[in-house]
Amino acid sequence: MEQVLYHPEHGYYSSGRAAIGRRGDYFTNVSIGPVFGELLAAQFAEIWERLDRIDNFFIVEQGAHDGQFARDVLESTQRRFPEFFSALRYQIVEPFSVLQDRQSQMLQQFRDRVLWKKSLDELEAFAGIHFSNELLDAMPINLRGKLVGLDGDKFAFVEGPAGGRLNQAMLDWLSCLSRKLQRGLVVAIDYGFSRAEFRESVRVRARHRLLDSPFEEIGQADVTAHVNWTYLAEHALAMGLSLAGFCDQHHFITGIVAEFPRFFGEADAKTKRQLQTLLHPEMLGRTFQVLALVKDVDLAVPLRGFKFARSPREALGL
Numbered sequence: 682m683e684q685v686l687y688h689p690e691h692g693y694y695s696s697g698r699a700a701i702g703r704r705g706d707y708f709t710n711v712s713i714g715p716v717f718g719e720l721l722a723a724q725f726a727e728i729w730e731r732l733d734r735i736d737n738f739f740i741v742e743q744g745a746h747d748g749q750f751a752r753d754v755l756e757s758t759q760r761r762f763p764e765f766f767s768a769l770r771y772q773i774v775e776p777f778s779v780l781q782d783r784q785s786q787m788l789q790q791f792r793d794r795v796l797w798k799k800s801l802d803e804l805e806a807f808a809g810i811h812f813s814n815e816l817l818d819a820m821p822i823n824l825r826g827k828l829v830g831l832d833g834d835k836f837a838f839v840e841g842p843a844g845g846r847l848n849q850a851m852l853d854w855l856s857c858l859s860r861k862l863q864r865g866l867v868v869a870i871d872y873g874f875s876r877a878e879f880r881e882s883v884r885v886r887a888r889h890r891l892l893d894s895p896f897e898e899i900g901q902a903d904v905t906a907h908v909n910w911t912y913l914a915e916h917a918l919a920m921g922l923s924l925a926g927f928c929d930q931h932h933f934i935t936g937i938v939a940e941f942p943r944f945f946g947e948a949d950a951k952t953k954r955q956l957q958t959l960l961h962p963e964m965l966g967r968t969f970q971v972l973a974l975v976k977d978v979d980l981a982v983p984l985r986g987f988k989f990a991r992s993p994r995e996a997l998g999l
Contacts, residue, residue, distance in 0.1 A: 682821035682895075682904050683850075691900045694819070697779035698901065701746060706903055707886045709815055710870065710930075710965060711750045714955040716948075718753020719761075720937050721812070721868075724986050725754065726762040727940075728810055728866055729769075731978055736768050739809035739865075743774040743801070744816035748784030755791045771795045772804070801857045808864040817871045817913070818905040820850040825881060836896040847881075847909065852916055859920040859976070866925060867917075867974040873908030877998050882907055910972055911997045917974050918999075925973035925980050926987030927996045931966030934959055936988035 687695050699705075702712040710717045729738050742751055751771055758766045771791070775781045776799050788795050798804055830839035858867060874880065885892040887902035895904050914924060926933075938956070948956065960966045971986065972993075983990070990996070 682819070682906075685895065685899055685904050686819060686821075688900070693900055693903060694780070695777045696900070697777070697783070699746070699903065706888055708889075708965075709746075710959060710969065711746070711753070711814060713958050713965070714951070715753040715757075716952050716955040717959060718750050719757040720934055720959075721750075722754045722757035722762065723937055723941050724868075724984065725810055725812075726758065726765045727985055728978075729765050731980065731984075732808065732865060734764070734768065735808060737770055737808070738765075738768045739770050739772055739807040741772045741774060741804065741807060741809065741811045743811065743813045744819070745773045745775060745784055746780065748773070748787035750814065751784070751795065752787050752791070755788070755794065769794065770809075772798060772807075774798050774801055774804070776800060801854065801861060804861045806861055806863045808862075810865055811858055811862060811867045813868075814870045815872075815905075817851055817869055817908045818873070819903075820848060820854065820906075822848045822850075822881075822883075822906045824883060824906075836899075847912060848906075851908075851913065855913070855916055856920060859917070859922055862976050864977040865975075866978065867922065867972075869913075869972045869974075870930065870969055871908045872969050873910050875997050876909060876911035879907070879909045879911070881909075908970075910970060911999065914972065914974075914993070914997050914999065922974040922976050924993040924997075924999075925975040925978075926983060926990055927970065927972050927993035928987060928990035929967050930969040930971060931960050931962055932989045933971040933986040934966075936984075936986045936990070939988065940985040 686693050689695055693699055701707060701709055725740060745751055755771060758769060771794055773784055775784060775797055781797055826841045826843045827838045828841035829836055883895055884905050885895050885902050887898050892902055958964045
C-alpha cells in the first residue's frame with residue numbers, strides 16, 4: 682500500500698492520478714457537494730465555542746485532496762460565523778507538491794488564512810481541531826502477516842511471519858498528533874467497524890467498481906482497508922486523549938441539522954439531494970463513521986453531532 686499509493690513518481694495519490702467524483706474512481710462526502718463542508722463548519726464553530734472562543738484557533742486538515750473541503754468550510758464560516766472566521770487559521774498537511782498546487786489554486790481567495798506543512802512533524806503545537814475524511818483507510822496495514830511475493834512474473838500474497846501490529850502507520854500518526862494537539866479535538870470520518878464487527882479486508886477501486894486484487898491496475902486504483910475503530914480508540918486513550926463521541930454519519934449529521942434548522946430547513950432542491958445522499962442509510966449515512974477524540978476540553982454535554990449517539994464506550998465495546 683505504501684508504494685502503490687505514495688511512491689513519489691508512480692503512487693496513486695502522490696502522482697495526482699487519484700480521481701474523485703462522478704467521473705473519477707469513487708465518491709467521497711466532499712464530492713457530493715458543498716453541504717458537507719457547511720455541516721462540518723457548523724460543528725467546528727461549536728467546538729470553537731467550547732474552547733472559549735480563543736484567538737488563533739487552528740483547523741488542521743490531513744488528506745485534503747484538491748482543497749474543496751477547506752474552501753467549503755472557509756466560505757461557510759465566513760458567511761455564517763464571522764466571529765469564528767476572524768479567529769480561524771487553516772493548515773493543510775500535504776506531503777505532495779502536485780496536490781499542494783491544486784489546493785493552493787482552489788483556495789486562492791483565502792491565501793492569507795491557509796498554510797501548508799509537509800508532515801505532522803513540522804506542525805507547531807496547536808489548539809483547535811485536526812480533521813480528516815477518508816485518511817485512515819489509506820494507511821498501510823499488516824494484513825494477517827501476509828507479504829507480497831512473486832508467482833511467476835506476477836505479484837501474489839505469500840505467507841510471512843505471524844504477529845505484528847495491525848496498523849503501525851496509524852499508531853505512529855496518532856502518537857505524533859497527540860503530542861502536537863495542546864487542546865482541542867481530533868475528528869476522523871472514515872469507514873470501518875467496532876471490534877465486535879471488525880473484519881480485516883482490503884478494497885481496491887477504480888472507475889466506481891471494485892477490483893478483485895490489489896495487484897490489478899497498480900498505481901491506477903485506490904487501495905484501502907477498513908478501520909478498526911475500537912483498536913484506534915484504545916490506543917488514543919493510552920496516549921492521553923479522551924473519547925468525545927462515536928457514531929455513524931447518519932446520526933452525526935442529523936444532530937448538526939437539528940441544531941441549525943434555519944440553515945438547512947429551507948434548503949433548495951440541490952442541497953436537499955446532497956443531504957439525502959450524506960444521510961441515507963443505503964447511501965453514505967451508514968457507510969461512514971465519525972470518531973471524535975478530545976484533549977483538555979470539558980465536554981460534559983456532547984457536541985451537537987453526537988446528540989443522538991450512544992455512549993462512545995458502549996458503541997466501541999470498551
